[in-house]
Amino acid sequence: MDNINDILKTLEEYLKVNKPKYLYNQSFVPGISQVLYSGPYWDEREIMAAMTTFITGKWVVAGENVHKFESAFSKMFGTKYSHMVNSGSSANLVLIAALKKYFGWKDGDEIIVSPVGFPTTISAIVQNGLKPVFVDIEYKTLNFDVKLIENKITSRTVGIFVSPVLGNPPDMDFIEKLSIQYNFKVIGDSCDSMGTKWNNKHLSDYYVASSYSFYPAHHISTGEGGMISTNIEELKKLFVSFSWWGRDCYCVGSANLLSCGTCGNRFDKWLDTYDGIIDHKYIFTTMGYNLKPMDLQGSIGLVQLSKFEEIDRKRKQSKSTIEAIVLNYVLGLKGVTVLDNSDTCWFGTPFICEDKILKDRLVAFLEVNKIQTRNYFAGNILLHPAYEHLDDYKNYPNANDVLNKIFFLGAAPHYDNNVFEYVENVMKTWKN
Ligand SMILES: Cc1ncc(COP(=O)(O)O)c(C=O)c1O
Structure with missing residues (x-):
């Protein structure tokens, strides 16, 4: 049996010549090939990164590679914290759940949103017990008409969910001004607008937090996958909690093996209602989901960022x-x-x-x-x-x-x- 590195090398050579069918047709034949509207911008490097992690890596689920991808992502798009999940729709669900908890929004509080866009921008609002308030679109950028927003603001308006149409944003200065005047949060669905800048700044600079999708049609792809970014550390911890079953513990990768955990107090008296020592891994502070990615998706993400x-x-x-x-x-x-x-x-x-x-x-x-x-x-x-x-x-x-x-x-x-x-x-x- 060959050494694993030789096997991987052979696989890499094979993939350079034999492209998997799901990759966009790179040798375009006029009249025969379809002009697909999108597809993963991958070559053998993404597949090798995934295979190497899967075969020789230490983690099956989110571990070291997801962690590295999150850090590199934050650096590239100008936020302090990023948290990877298994899709852009999951990112929206967790984003709104975490914001609601962090800011203490009540059921029925209102989020302004366009009625035209991707369904899971809107469903995330409803699934979290909040009320979407719609603003009709205009026929220039196709975003909601910012001039109509003010009419829809009420005493219960807590946020506006901006989802730039096919990457192209509405007037972010105007939205920012309104949000300051009426004291509500600007939230971003950046699933279609990764890399877009406003006033030469990343759109994330205008958002309290934002979501991204890595489905194959999107700017970068990890197969399935999504990200949520913010500058607020407590919010990031809530992202982790909501997408990791609701637990309080935020150890990632090898930190899971630390006997005292990242917090240094893994075994402590965590519950007021239980008079004894309990493991932080089983303390539940949110009613969460399991929306974790696999570690190999993190390694694909790292290659994609380099492109x-x-x-x-x-x-x-x-x-x-x-x-x-x-x-x-x-x-x-x-x-x-x-x-x-x-x-x-x-x-x-x-x-x-x-x-x-x-x-x-x-x-x-x-x-x-x-x-x-x-x-x-x-x-x-x-x-x-x-x-x-x-x-x-x-x-x-x-x-x-x-x-x-x-x-x-x-x-x-x-x-x-x-x-x-x-x-x-x-x-x-x-x-x-
Ligand atoms: C604006 C927007 N938000 C959210 C999503 C959901 O992303 P995902 O397919 O990764 O769940 C999409 C998907 O295309 C989208 O275009």
Whole structure:
């Protein structure tokens, strides 16, 4: 039997030549390959990092590699603390649960949010006993119309949940000003906006805490995975508690093996109601979940972060090129507005059609020509069975038009000149 390092080396050589099927098709064949809207920007390095951790690492579940990834992530995106979970949706759930506990929000307190976006931004509010208060969108950035926010503020408003549309933020200065004037928190769903800057600062600078997704379509991917970041240490401890069964103990990786734990008092008199020594590992301060990632996801994340500058640059390039090509051939179509202070890192390339007829024709044309399209997610979430009880969808006319008029193409970092040339050749055959 070969030594394990030789086996891993052989596997690496194999993977350089034999790409797994789930990797975005890197040798694009015009007319045969699909122009996928996104996919993991991986090569053999991510797979080798995962395999090496799985085979030779010390931890199956969140351990040393997750911990390293969290630290590197905080450093890259400018927050003090980051905590990895198993998805962006889990990140939202834990984020709101922790904020509610930390700030002492009551059931029924209100969070302002757009009715158009990803469902688990809104479900996290409801699942934590808070009330989503919707603000209709505008047709420039497609975010909630910041001019309408003030009308929706009440004595119970505790926060606003900002989820920049496909990476492109609303006026963050205006939101910050309102939050100071009315004393509520600005919370970020950064699942689609990793890397976006406002006034040359990370968006996380404007948020009390924010969530990220590492699902394959997103800026970086760990397969499944998510992150929650903040500058507040106590909040970070609550993130750990809510996602690790509700327990109080926050030892990670080899700290789990310390006889006295990270706190130094593992065996102590932790409970007022129990007159004796108890193990900190089994003290429960929140009613939590199990939303932990595996350690191999942390090692994939570390490789992905090392590519982030390249991903950021390529996503911006893909968006501007795809947008310019398509707008050049289609009448009645617009791109979205990028506000002056934003340096947007795109999740996709959004388009606004003048009417439903154009959207239906154009989407069908692109799909037939193997160019993948996506709706802007659910459209108005209040149209959907699980959400219709939250408010009357008729109050949000702009949101109701999203399914009629909006779609997006990819802004994937994988696109190269072959892809751009193919899209251009397809668009040349479009008939207005
Ligand atoms: C804005 C936004 N929030 C949350 C999520 C959920 O992330 P995940 O798929 O990792 O659960 C997504 C998913 O695409 C998203 O786009």
